[in-house]
Amino acid sequence: GENVEQHPSTLSVQEGDSAVIKCTYSDSASNYFPWYKQELGKRPQLIIDIRSNVGEKKDQRIAVTLNKTAKHFSLHITETQPEDSAVYFCAASISGQNFVFGPGTRLSVLP
Amino acid sequence: NAGVMQNPRHLVRRRGQEARLRCSPMKGHSHVYWYRQLPEEGLKFMVYLQKENIIDESGMPKERFSAEFPKEGPSILRIQQVVRGDSAAYFCASLAGTGGAEQYFGPGTRLTVT
Numbered sequence: 001g002e003n004v005e006q007h008p009s010t011l012s013v014q015e016g017d018s019a020v021i022k023c024t025y026s027d028s029a030s031n032y033f034p035w036y037k038q039e040l041g042k043r044p045q046l047i048i049d050i051r052s053n054v055g056e057k058k059d060q061r062i063a064v065t066l067n068k069t070a071k072h073f074s075l076h077i078t079e080t081q082p083e084d085s086a087v088y089f090c091a092a093s094i095s096g097q098n099f100v101f102g103p104g105t106r107l108s109v110l111p
Numbered sequence: 112n113a114g115v116m117q118n119p120r121h122l123v124r125r126r127g128q129e130a131r132l133r134c135s136p137m138k139g140h141s142h143v144y145w146y147r148q149l150p151e152e153g154l155k156f157m158v159y160l161q162k163e164n165i166i167d168e169s170g171m172p173k174e175r176f177s178a179e180f181p182k183e184g185p186s187i188l189r190i191q192q193v194v195r196g197d198s199a200a201y202f203c204a205s206l207a208g209t210g211g212a213e214q215y216f217g218p219g220t221r222l223t224v225t
Binding site: 032042098 | 142144146152153154155156159166167202206212213214215216217218219
């Protein structure tokens with residue numbers, strides 16, 4: 001079955017700097033890769049996603065890149081702000097089924 | 112995602128009792144996932160349901176746990192004879208199913224077993 005790894009497990013950056021979180025997956029059939037942000041005590045919220053027919057997607061300060069050959073995808077947050085502090089989860093899915101989540105990255109943005 | 116409803120938000124049960132968690136998906140969504148999240152850990156898949164059909168229950172323990180999504184009404188995750196290790200946050204997520212892959216999470220039910 002699918003296995004999703006995520007690194008780093010914790011990440012601290014200075015406000016204004018960029019943050020990068022990387023995930024790898026094992027099942028080449030996976031074709032949908034969402035990223036979720038979860039604040040303490042709250043539900044995971046979808047922040048960006050990418051499908052396997054696209055190599056990069058950007059939404060304001062957030063971007064995701066996908067390398068199908070290497071089976072890895074990354075989340076990039078530019079100009080980080082304190083409100084970006086949260087736990088971020090990547091996931092891999094086959095056409096909206098069989099979602100497998102990474103273990104999460106705790107991002108701290110230091111003022 | 113505010114449309115995915117879960118209740119109760121907090122549930123306290125004594126060991127041996129039953130816990131029933133409910134999830135109402137977003138309007139127009141016919142597929143529901145259930146996940147379990149332990150403190151400081153990630154989301155673990157439990158079960159994937161379509162109305163009146165269990166599509167994948169490979170992540171759900173075979174004993175004490177069951178799930179359903181009837182034609183009418185919410186999806187229900189049922190835990191019988193709860194033990195302390197069942198204490199966790201249980202999230203459901205809904206998606207449209209046909210064609211759409213985006214899933215949206217409910218606020219979760221925090222189960223505490225005393």
